[in-house]
Amino acid sequence: MADTSKPIQDEKTNLHPRNAHRSRYNFQALIKAVPQLRQFVSQNEFDDLSINFTDPEAVKFLNKALLKQQYGVAAWDIPEGFLCPPIPGRADYIHYLADVLAEHNKGEVPTGNTVKVLDTGVGANCIYPLIGHKTYGWNFVGSEVDYIAAASAKKIVEDNGLAAAIEIRKQTSYANIFDGIIKPGEKFDITMCNPPFHTSSKEVNEKSSRKWKNLGQDKGTELNFGGRNNELWYEGGEPRFLNKMITESKQFARSCKWFSSLISQKATLDGCYKSLDYYKAADVKTITMSQGQKTSRVLVWKF
Numbered sequence: 328m329a330d331t332s333k334p335i336q337d338e339k340t341n342l343h344p345r346n347a348h349r350s351r352y353n354f355q356a357l358i359k360a361v362p363q364l365r366q367f368v369s370q371n372e373f374d375d376l377s378i379n380f381t382d383p384e385a386v387k388f389l390n391k392a393l394l395k396q397q398y399g400v401a402a403w404d405i406p407e408g409f410l411c412p413p414i415p416g417r418a419d420y421i422h423y424l425a426d427v428l429a430e431h432n433k434g435e436v437p438t439g440n441t442v443k444v445l446d447t448g449v450g451a452n453c454i455y456p457l458i459g460h461k462t463y464g465w466n467f468v469g470s471e472v473d474y475i476a477a478a479s480a481k482k483i484v485e486d487n488g489l490a491a492a493i494e495i496r497k498q499t500s501y502a503n504i505f506d507g508i509i510k511p512g513e514k515f516d517i518t519m520c521n522p523p524f525h526t527s528s529k530e531v532n533e534k535s536s537r538k539w540k541n542l543g544q545d546k547g548t549e550l551n552f553g554g555r556n557n558e559l560w561y562e563g564g565e566p567r568f569l570n571k572m573i574t575e576s577k578q579f580a581r582s583c584k585w586f587s588s589l590i591s592q593k594a595t596l597d598g599c600y601k602s603l604d605y606y607k608a609a610d611v612k613t614i615t616m617s618q619g620q621k622t623s624r625v626l627v628w629k630f
């Protein structure tokens with residue numbers, strides 16, 4: 328089995344200090360949590376136990392084990408072909424949001440079900456609500472425009488008995504972000520989002536082919552991280568999605584103390600700063616997160 332993983336450092340120091348995934352994966356313990364993971368684990372060229380991180384099925388079983396072992400989420404699955412999230416990176420976003428909320432709470436991270444978070448585009452994997460609820464006890468609303476993804480997220484919530492803490496709401500229009508989701512009078516402490524960042528289905532396929540070629544494999548347009556094509560693109564890409572989100576955030580300024588979004592492309596930031604300036608945001612922060620070689624940013628704003 329090809330293993331493209333690098334030698335694992337003892338501690339992934341670039342992850343948030345509270346991230347539970349800074350130390351190397353303990354595959355013995357993970358296999359104990361989910362025995363089916365065993366078939367994907369082998370000794371890599373650095374004499375470490377590892378999986379093939381380009382195999383979505385292997386990553387899915389690693390996720391099942393991490394969610395069970397670290398977060399007590401016993402029932403997690405995603406329909407075939409849907410985005411299989413790297414859990415350490417997703418956890419980082421949650422911890423950085425916790426820091427933002429702590430700033431206005433005498434430096435203490437607020438915990439418990441009085442903290443309400445809206446996750447736009449919760450995905451079939453429901454990953455942010457699971458990590459956020461299990462880590463800090465926060466309550467979540469997860470919105471989702473895709474039928475299958477929304478049904479899958481709902482099933483995860485129900486299968487784990489989390490319906491009192493996590494509510495999945497179907498967004499009926501691709502054109503809306505908060506509109507149709509936030510109810511009159513409803514209040515959120517913070518919103519979050521991992522937006523679709525490609526501009527077209529063609530772009531998703533081209534980037535995917537290039538990635539496989541760089542790995543010396545020819546798998547055409549197969550997405551190595553899973554992810555159905557339409558989960559990953561929005562006409563106009565990340566800049567347009569963010570522009571829409573910022574415009575709607577102004578409309579919902581009274582409903583949410585803070586808004587935030589992951590930004591994968593640095594070039595998206597300039598347009599966001601301009602829009603936030605135009606709408607007279609009272610505070611804007613850009614948090615840099617890095618996982619391995621990948622750097623992403625979280626943009627946070629309030630009115």
Ligand SMILES: C[S@@+](CC[C@H](N)C(=O)[O-])C[C@H]1O[C@@H](n2cnc3c(N)ncnc32)[C@H](O)[C@@H]1O
Pocket residue numbers: 410412417447448449450451452453454455470471472473476498500501502503504521522523524557558559
């Ligand atoms: C990149 S995926 C993120 C999924 C998950 N949150 C994660 O981090 O793995 C983006 C998700 O946003 C959803 N989406 C796209 N436009 C949306 C909208 N206007 N409202 C709600 N969800 C939307 C897509 O269907 C997709 O599931």
